[in-house]
Amino acid sequence: MALNKICTLCLRQNSRELRILNNLINKRNHFVYTADAESPVKGETTKLNMFQAINNALDSALQSDESALVFGEDVAFGGVFRCTIGLQAKYGPGRVFNTPLCEQGIVGFAIGAANMGSTAIAEIQFADYIFPAFDQLVNEAAKMRYRSGGQFDCGKLTVRAPCGAVGHGALYHSQSPEAYFAHTPGLKIVVPRGPIKAKGLLLACVRDPDPCLILEPKALYRAAVEEVPVADFVLPIGKADVLLKGEQVTLIGWGTQVHVLLEVAHLAKTQFNASCEVIDLVSILPWDRNTVCQSVKKTKRVLIAHEAPLTGGFGAEVAATIQEECFLHLEAPVARVTGFDTPFPHVFEPFYLPDKWRCLDAIRNLLDY
Amino acid sequence: MDNGWVKPGAIIIVSFMVTFKLCVSTEMSAFKLLASFLPKLPFRPFASEATFKTQPYVLYRLEGPPAPAVTLNRADALRFFEEMVTIHQMEATLNHLYKSKTVRGFCHLYSGQEAVAVGTFAALRPQDTTITTYRCHGWGFLYYQSVDPIIAELVGVRSGCVRGKGGSMHIYGKHKDFYGGSAIVGSHVPVGVGIALAHKYRNTDAVSLICYGDGATNNGNVLEAYNMAKLWELPCFFLCENNIYGMGTKLERTTKNTNVFAKGDFIPGIRVDGMDVLSVREAARFAIEHIRAGKGPIIVEAQSYRYFGHSLSDPGTTYRTYDEIKEVRTTRDPITTFNKKILEAGLATEEELAAIEKKVKASVRESATKAEADHPVDVEELTHDIYANEVISEVRGINKVWKHKSSGRAWNLK
Numbered sequence: 064m065a066l067n068k069i070c071t072l073c074l075r076q077n078s079r080e081l082r083i084l085n086n087l088i089n090k091r092n093h094f095v096y097t098a099d100a101e102s103p104v105k106g107e108t109t110k111l112n113m114f115q116a117i118n119n120a121l122d123s124a125l126q127s128d129e130s131a132l133v134f135g136e137d138v139a140f141g142g143v144f145r146c147t148i149g150l151q152a153k154y155g156p157g158r159v160f161n162t163p164l165c166e167q168g169i170v171g172f173a174i175g176a177a178n179m180g181s182t183a184i185a186e187i188q189f190a191d192y193i194f195p196a197f198d199q200l201v202n203e204a205a206k207m208r209y210r211s212g213g214q215f216d217c218g219k220l221t222v223r224a225p226c227g228a229v230g231h232g233a234l235y236h237s238q239s240p241e242a243y244f245a246h247t248p249g250l251k252i253v254v255p256r257g258p259i260k261a262k263g264l265l266l267a268c269v270r271d272p273d274p275c276l277i278l279e280p281k282a283l284y285r286a287a288v289e290e291v292p293v294a295d296f297v298l299p300i301g302k303a304d305v306l307l308k309g310e311q312v313t314l315i316g317w318g319t320q321v322h323v324l325l326e327v328a329h330l331a332k333t334q335f336n337a338s339c340e341v342i343d344l345v346s347i348l349p350w351d352r353n354t355v356c357q358s359v360k361k362t363k364r365v366l367i368a369h370e371a372p373l374t375g376g377f378g379a380e381v382a383a384t385i386q387e388e389c390f391l392h393l394e395a396p397v398a399r400v401t402g403f404d405t406p407f408p409h410v411f412e413p414f415y416l417p418d419k420w421r422c423l424d425a426i427r428n429l430l431d432y
Numbered sequence: 433m434d435n436g437w438v439k440p441g442a443i444i445i446v447s448f449m450v451t452f453k454l455c456v457s458t459e460m461s462a463f464k465l466l467a468s469f470l471p472k473l474p475f476r477p478f479a480s481e482a483t484f485k486t487q488p489y490v491l492y493r494l495e496g497p498p499a500p501a502v503t504l505n506r507a508d509a510l511r512f513f514e515e516m517v518t519i520h521q522m523e524a525t526l527n528h529l530y531k532s533k534t535v536r537g538f539c540h541l542y543s544g545q546e547a548v549a550v551g552t553f554a555a556l557r558p559q560d561t562t563i564t565t566y567r568c569h570g571w572g573f574l575y576y577q578s579v580d581p582i583i584a585e586l587v588g589v590r591s592g593c594v595r596g597k598g599g600s601m602h603i604y605g606k607h608k609d610f611y612g613g614s615a616i617v618g619s620h621v622p623v624g625v626g627i628a629l630a631h632k633y634r635n636t637d638a639v640s641l642i643c644y645g646d647g648a649t650n651n652g653n654v655l656e657a658y659n660m661a662k663l664w665e666l667p668c669f670f671l672c673e674n675n676i677y678g679m680g681t682k683l684e685r686t687t688k689n690t691n692v693f694a695k696g697d698f699i700p701g702i703r704v705d706g707m708d709v710l711s712v713r714e715a716a717r718f719a720i721e722h723i724r725a726g727k728g729p730i731i732v733e734a735q736s737y738r739y740f741g742h743s744l745s746d747p748g749t750t751y752r753t754y755d756e757i758k759e760v761r762t763t764r765d766p767i768t769t770f771n772k773k774i775l776e777a778g779l780a781t782e783e784e785l786a787a788i789e790k791k792v793k794a795s796v797r798e799s800a801t802k803a804e805a806d807h808p809v810d811v812e813e814l815t816h817d818i819y820a821n822e823v824i825s826e827v828r829g830i831n832k833v834w835k836h837k838s839s840g841r842a843w844n845l846k
Contacts, residue, residue, distance in 0.1 A: 137680040140751045163650030163686040164617050164678050188679075192616060195652065231536035233599050235615035373828045403815065404828045409537060409599040410588040411814040 108290035116258035135186025170196035177217035190226035205249030225281035263298030303351035309340035395432035478778030487705035498718035542570040547766035551712025564643035568613030572603035589806035618651030628666035647678025668729035693733035706734030
């Protein structure tokens with residue numbers, strides 16, 4: 064309603080870019096979900112959306128590992144995104160339980176449990192709330208192995224948090240904090256793009272010998288539906304996926320943004336006859352420099368897109384590495400299309416997001432450079 | 433004696449005796465008895481003031497409870513009723529607007545808790561300040577004395593109190609000493625303590641009212657705030673709006689000590705029935721008096737209930753039963769119980785109260801229509817007010833010429 068008014072204002076300004084944005088405003092999501100073309104493992108599959116896949120992964124984790132615990136705010140009744148539905152009934156309140164409202168306490172407590180060998184899977188209700196736990200993650204979890212000379216670790220810690228824009232989250236239900244944590248050696252960070260990745264990555268995090276943070280894009284919980292393998296499987300952390308092969312521009316993103324980029328690749332083909340290669344980074348820490356650099360050396364032009372603000376966003380790290388390793392191959396400066404350097408806005412969200420039109424515009428600039 | 437006086441005299445004596453007898457048997461005053469025979473007029477208050485018993489208080493580290501009985505005058509009775517009904521109507525309207533997607537974002541409604549805000553606000557003085565959580569529409573209305581800026585803010589239009597840039601959780605009113613709603617649970621409580629420090633330094637006899645819920649009482653922020661407030665004897669009025677559910681988890685499953693009013697360690701506390709506006713007002717008066725007398729911070733736990741879920745994305749029934757909600761609505765609703773009280777005491781008539789309700793409904797509806805007809809601020813404001821001054825000219829990432837501008841409203845520059 065209010066958004067329609069914004070676009071009317073924009074139309075009056077008679078700007079081409081802003082006119083394109085008008086089409087966007089009437090849609091509910093700024094992306095169109097594209098399921099994975101093939102399953103990573105053979106065998107029986109079942110149709111699940113992302114929260115069901117996560118639920119399934121948690122179930123597997125609790126089943127296969129007696130020391131596994133799932134806890135966080137409101138997880139007992141199923142959680143605000145239904146990721147933990149049925150788990151307390153199945154495994155009992157001794158293994159699946161609610162914590163008080165204290166993120167710092169939750170993560171600290173999880174670190175302690177992990178220290179003692181329990182597979183601690185802590186949920187932070189929204190990634191926007193993770194900041195009280197920042198000290199615990201950065202100063203305790205990430206450094207424990209290092210500071211104790213390898214004697215102690217909390218590798219069995221996994222922290223799950225819903226992140227990213229959801230259309231109406233405003234300042235405190237839309238943030239993407241991956242960049243803050245990427246700056247912390249000792250942690251591992253992954254961002255799934257759909258149900259199959261979510262299940263595989265979550266199980267990988269749970270079984271990984273280092274503390275992991277999995278940021279689940281909340282916009283995909285219901286929107287992303289795929290045929291997910293029924294079996295227990297893990298997907299590699301630290302390995303990027305090339306979703307679409309192309310020759311002229313490399314598009315890099317993670318989470319929800321991957322789906323925006325897939326649509327952009329299609330638009331680039333139809334509008335500029337440009338073939339784009341789309342890479343889902345999957346893992347923020349450690350990130351797959353080889354796959355990225357290999358692709359950039361081939362295409363010579365690269366666009367990185369993420370919802371988080373521009374300055375200090377993870378795109379900056381990727382861009383810096385690309386120019387270090389692929390300098391002589393580049394035909395154009397590395398482009399970044401990101402959220403603006405403002406707090407995540409309330410009414411202005413459609414303008415803020417790195418949507419397909421802004422990305423397409425950047426591709427045109429890359430091609431014309 | 434003239435014969436002509438016998439008949440009238442006899443009639444007068446008989447009337448008196450009948451009236452007396454009737455008064456005795458019906459236990460009504462003569463005036464009321466007489467009035468009850470008159471046809472019902474639209475405006476016919478019986479009393480200008482009445483006394484009510486307050487609900488029992490529970491104390492911690494305190495001597496002498498707040499008054500067990502309070503007087504309420506007619507003007508206040510009508511005002512409290514109107515304020516509570518307005519909050520109730522506003523929240524109901526926002527619920528509809530949310531369902532029709534006019535209001536977007538996250539919306540946390542105050543229905544059921546009206547008595548806490550109205551009662552406490554009645555005890556606040558002009559120099560006092562308030563800071564609260566995201567469940568702030570009711571407080572916002574009380575500060576603005578109008579639903580217009582609140583509804584407009586939620587709809588996201590420029591007539592909103594924060595020009596549509598804050599939304600439901602960030603209702604602010606600097607000029608009104610309302611330090612806003614806050615999204616992150618517990619994060620505003622130490623901020624409220626800082627505000628209290630300013631009051632103490634400036635010697636303004638002001639109190640910093642800090643509202644938060646039961647879920648927040650287990651948060652590090654709040655425990656740290658308690659300690660600082662008591663260590664430095666700051667004028668903090670900690671008001672816990674205990675609606676017994678922290679999102680989806682009942683209080684007793686989150687804490688060992690469910691006596692929220694006693695969790696401040698050295699800070700004294702009172703537990704009050706938050707569904708009774710008069711008890712809340714008394715407890716608030718008591719709390720403010722305590723602080724003014726230099727005795728330092730105090731915690732008031734107002735036991736209340738919310739009818740809606742935690743937010744409008746939460747149905748509110750996955751962790752509690754319909755029966756429970758219905759039970760509270762029928763037996764403890766703050767508005768219906770207050771309504772009954774003042775009618776019985778003769779402070780108002782049913783017609784008056786019905787007229788107030790009707791007026792409020794119409795005015796809230798009008799507010800909503802006005803808000804829907806308005807439009808949001810210009811998109812250039814996306815990049816305004818990030819910093820106090822124009823220390824950066826352009827905001828990175830923006831591919832047009834949206835500059836950073838200071839709206840000039842930064843009060844910390846004045």
